[in-house]
Amino acid sequence: MARSAIWKTIANSLTDDIGQGRYSTGAKLPAEAQLAARFGVNRHTVRRALAEMADQGLVHPRRGSGVFVAATPTDYPIGKRVRFHQNIAKGGQTPAKQILALETRGAGKSEAAALDLEPGAPVHVYDGLSLADEQPIALFQSVFPADPLPGLLAALEQTQSVTAALKICGIADYTRAETRITAKLANATQALHLRISEGAPILRTTGVNIDPKGRPVEFGRTWFAGDRVTLTLDSQVGH
Amino acid sequence: MARSAIWKTIANSLTDDIGQGRYSTGAKLPAEAQLAARFGVNRHTVRRALAEMADQGLVHPRRGSGVFVAATPTDYPIGKRVRFHQNIAKGGQTPAKQILALETRGAGKSEAAALDLEPGAPVHVYDGLSLADEQPIALFQSVFPADPLPGLLAALEQTQSVTAALKICGIADYTRAETRITAKLANATQALHLRISEGAPILRTTGVNIDPKGRPVEFGRTWFAGDRVTLTLDSQVGH
DNA sequence: TGATATTTGTGCGTATGTATC
């Protein structure tokens, strides 16, 4: 049996090192020259192994700086009930939210369509930033019909939580009716807030939440930092 | 009542033009200078309108070339049953698949874990390209346990369809057990196959399909061109 | 291949109306 290529062995070894926690997330690997010396191979061979690992998203090189262990992305379940606080807490991380803007204005076309309103009807808009363990995870914009929810903005300002604020306004439960997902590149504003570089990959989801009677209560758009989040869908049922 | 900004009016007007089909997808809008003349405003004002539309993904500018109407992305439902042919055909487009590679080899670690096999156990691997209306939509790699499916590669070569090939091998139905989604940037190989530029956004999904008895039959990874696809999840049920 | 025109991207300066303190 042919033994596998040296670079594969090295890649496996380093992958194992990372898996065993000998290099923690964000840590810098030894320089390529040092790794080459350790494994007794040419630097090119180490580079081939690192290239493979970078392609798999395990590490990311920074020219002139070093090769760093990539942060393992946070799992974010997209199911019938999407709850940021629960999702993050379940993964053992500490959730937090930061308010960027709270306002009431007229609904745009797509917002009106999603919420089943007339264009221009008053809506509450909540722009914010979601964090896990102090690290920005996602930018979001939630749009709510204003008429049935007069006290929502005040509740949001207090709690910062959509779930809690809706409960205060009399909506004890809501479920996800539809979700759409695309990939985008971060623009300057998103990059700034999410502390990623411009042009980094972004997962954009749009979703509509409905109350138990089927009335839309929230139209949400979320921009996840692609490097930090994996959306997971567990055994969902179609139509 | 304050009239709204000129640039907003222009953005609405152009958005309407696109919606009405006066500019079809892929078409080039008149040059900024011409639009400025048409609306009787400064070029900056037109640019502000176009910037808004670009931010919403309605158009995308190409320096030196023009501003083009963005293609409306193909909807791709991710539900309990994920079937490429049906998904595309339902959207009124013509599906096609192109085989890039068919082989049998030993399972890697992650593949073995997903398929509930020992690492190194034989697996069939199907690398391919999915197209809708002749346009590349996604790259995929499907991995199947080889032992229970001896004739699979031949069936795949004939039909190019996973569903059909599995049926030939005695698996009449299969459902999606788990799906994971992240955003990446296209590398050179992916860019080449998908005919997008390197660094363009990619939607990567990994999923496991199981037969009615709950045994994993396929471990699939798919790289969607982010600009051309929107994943949709309709009313799924969690855990 | 190379020169030229076209088109978008960027920067600066100026001016005006409208909120906000």
Next chain:
DNA sequence: AGATACATACGCACAAATATC
């Protein structure tokens, strides 16, 4: 009322990418 900040709009010039001949 005054000062300040901000959004909007116009004008000009040049850089950078692309298209064309």
